[in-house]
Amino acid sequence: MARKPESESTVSAKTLAQLKSLRTAIDKLDLQILKLVNERAAAAGEIGKLKSESSSEVFNPVREEEVLRNVLDASKGPLDEVTIRAVFREIISGSRALQKIIKVAYLGPEYSYSHLAAVERFGHAVEYMRVGSIMSVFEEVNRSHVDFGVVPLENSTDGGVSDTLEMFMRLPHLKICAEVRLRIHHNLLANCDQEQIRRVYSKPQALAQCRNWLGKNLPFADLKDVSSTAVAAQLAQQEPGAAAVASRQAAVKYGLRILFSDIEDYPHNETRFAIIGQNEASRSGTDKTAxxxxxxxxxxSLVDALDVFKNNKLNLTWIESFPAKTESDQLEYMFFVDFEGHIEDPKVKRALQALEKHCEQLVVLGSFPIATVS
Incomplete structure (x- = not known):
């Protein structure tokens, strides 16, 4: 005799029972997670006391990156790396805040790419200061009004960020202690249809990174430069017929529709941000020096200088030239470079001693752990 199919009500009852059982299990797991997180926080608090006694820095990018790498290496799934990193970033942020609430300046307003990079590095348990320019970020750090600043250093499409490079020349004693590599996906945000858009706001770099897309899809729109993508989103919210090139987070914040996603011309668009402070980062074993x-x-003269890196088997990861302001009529350039290694590595020390002989000016901007793309 053929088996009769189970009725819908019977299947539904079984499903409800399974759901109840699974949810009960999740509730128990949540309580276990909470207990362990609080135990971890208590241990972090004790570490904070020891740091205070020894006058050690609360923010330790080397140790934080080590913690993240340990849990990522140990993970067997099903959660992906991005999710695990986000969860532990906030656990680390909250634990750090038990030791000290650190202050961080960034080029605002909220949900600018600099803000997103800051959150990626520090989490939310931080006192953030929004400022109106890259110069202001440097000045707030220099005056010790904040502990750290977040500034864009280079983009894979546009190269070095001139305002940041200029400020390093003006305040060369400030140190890069960490970096953030952020995948940049631009979106067209508006509260009107594409046909009604007459003006598009964004920061110059974002407009440049979407130049081909904008030229093809909005050939008659007026492109307007503003200080940040978040400011662009604010203007698009307020002005009829206006759109912004900005992040998805900015769309949520300012109540805008995402008309088109990922409009950047280069699909692997990435911006590297520097975390600047007053002190050097310790050696991690996988470092860069700037x-x-x-x-x-x-x-x-430049060839002689660059040969130093070759002779000491140091891999250059970035080189950028920037006009140096001098009192003479001669146009001169400052060169910015990154290379693999830490300032405490013996071969890096040898290279810097050799490089100094070929330079009129040489400033180490810092050594820091190599970051992965977020």
């Missing part, structure tokens, strides 16, 4: 230097104005 420096700036100026060479004499004669043939072969």
């Amino acid at each position: 420096l700036m230097f100026k060479v004499p104005h004669h043939p072969g």
Whole structure:
């Protein structure tokens, strides 16, 4: 005799019973997680007391990156790396706040890419200060009004960020102690249809990174530069016929529709941000060192300087030239470079001693752990 199919009510009852059982299990797991998180926080608080007694820095990017790497390496799924990193970032942030509420300046307003980079590095248990320019970020750190600043350093499409490079020349004693690599996905935000858009706001770099898309899809729109993508979103919210090139988070914050997603011309668009402070980061074993230097104005001087890296087997990961302001009429350049290694590594020490002989000016901007793309 063929088995009769189960009735819908019977299946529903079984499903409800299974749901109840699974939810009960989740509730128990949540309580276990909460207990363990609080135990972890208590241990972090004790570490904070020891740090206070020894006058050690509360923010330790090397240790925080080590914690994240440990849990990511141990994870067997099903949660992906992005989710695990986000969860533990906030656990670390909250634990750090038990030791001290650190202050961080960034180019605002909220949900600018600088703000997103700051949250990616520090989490939410931080006192954030929004400022109106990259110069202001440097100045707030320099005056010790904040502990750290977050500034854009370079973009994979546009290269070095000139305002940041100029401020390193003005305040060379400030140190890069960490970096954030953020995948940048631009979106067209508006509260009107595409056909009604007459003006598009964004920061110059974002407009440049979407130049081809905007030219093809909004050929008659007026492109307007503003200080940040978040300011652009604010203006698009307020002005009829206006749109913004900005993040998804900005769309949520300012109540805008995402008309088109991922409109950047280069699909692997990435911006690297520097975390600046007053102190060096300790050695992690997988580090970068950033420096700036100026060479004499004669043939072969730059080649001689760069040969130092080759001779010491140091891999250059970035090089950028920037006009240096001098009192002479001669146009001179400062060179910014990153290379793999820490300032405490013996071969890095040897290289810096050799490099100094070829430079009129040499400033180490800091050594810091190499970041992965977020």
